[in-house]
Amino acid sequence: MNPSSNPAAALPDYPGNLYVVSAPSGAGKSSLVKALLELDARLMVSVSHTTRAPRGQEQHGREYWFVGQDEFQAMIDRGDFFEWAQVHGNRYGTSRAAIERRLQAGEDVVLEIDFQGALQIKQIFPAAVLIFILPPSWEELLQRLRRRGEDTPEVIEQRMINARHEVAQARHFDYIVVNALFDTALFDLKTIVHAQRLKYSTQRRSRPAVFDALQLS
Ligand SMILES: Nc1ncnc2c1ncn2[C@@H]1O[C@H](COP(=O)(O)OP(=O)(O)OP(=O)(O)O)[C@@H](O)[C@H]1O
Numbered sequence: 001m002n003p004s005s006n007p008a009a010a011l012p013d014y015p016g017n018l019y020v021v022s023a024p025s026g027a028g029k030s031s032l033v034k035a036l037l038e039l040d041a042r043l044m045v046s047v048s049h050t051t052r053a054p055r056g057q058e059q060h061g062r063e064y065w066f067v068g069q070d071e072f073q074a075m076i077d078r079g080d081f082f083e084w085a086q087v088h089g090n091r092y093g094t095s096r097a098a099i100e101r102r103l104q105a106g107e108d109v110v111l112e113i114d115f116q117g118a119l120q121i122k123q124i125f126p127a128a129v130l131i132f133i134l135p136p137s138w139e140e141l142l143q144r145l146r147r148r149g150e151d152t153p154e155v156i157e158q159r160m161i162n163a164r165h166e167v168a169q170a171r172h173f174d175y176i177v178v179n180a181l182f183d184t185a186l187f188d189l190k191t192i193v194h195a196q197r198l199k200y201s202t203q204r205r206s207r208p209a210v211f212d213a214l215q216l217s
Pocket residue numbers: 023024025026027028029030031032144145147148179180181182183
């Protein structure tokens with residue numbers, strides 16, 4: 001768990017929705033979120049900061065803001081993070097400024113973060129919708145990590161070990177999606193986002209258009 005987070009102040013009820021997607025490494029959350037963003041123009045993904053080195057084709061400011069240990073620590077000390085955690089030996093964090101500005105502007109934001117960060121966020125922002133992606137089997141998870149071809153065998157082994165602990169946290173999430181067939185999982189994710197958007201808009205200032213059409217109060 002986050003060892004030295006700043007005391008987190010509860011966030012106000014923003015007009016935008018916050019979705020948090022977690023999964024063990026290799027379960028497919030980045031692929032699913034990327035596909036979801038292509039289908040849903042109202043969703044924005046937040047780019048995290050990390051101390052991990054870039055891999056493959058990753059670019060600074062696109063997949064992550066890649067920063068050194070000192071810079072990351074300075075951000076923690078200044079209280080710049082909404083949440084942060086140590087994951088697979090590196091530190092990752094979500095910048096407070098980017099999220100709050102977007103939610104305040106009524107945008108819907110998706111965070112792709114680990115379970116520790118997700119649980120921190122639920123505490124300070126209970127309206128956040130927590131979604132956990134499960135792989136269909138351990139064997140398939142291993143094959144996906146190997147097929148992705150971006151991590152060494154040692155890193156893959158460590159991620160498989162960590163995955164056992166991570167999937168045990170799924171029960172704390174609002175929804176679980178099994179990513180066996182990609183299109184089915186994407187459909188499930190899309191349905192959750194859509195249903196929550198309708199539900200929350202009834203509790204807030206904006207009413208879904210269908211409420212007016214049906215003359216509901
Ligand atoms: N339903 C699926 N069936 C088969 N392969 C899949 C499926 N979903 C994703 N993959 C593949 O599995 C690999 C891992 O997916 P991805 O990188 O999206 O995982 P991730 O959960 O975001 O991992 P990390 O947390 O390490 O970034 C990729 O090569 C991706 O193309």
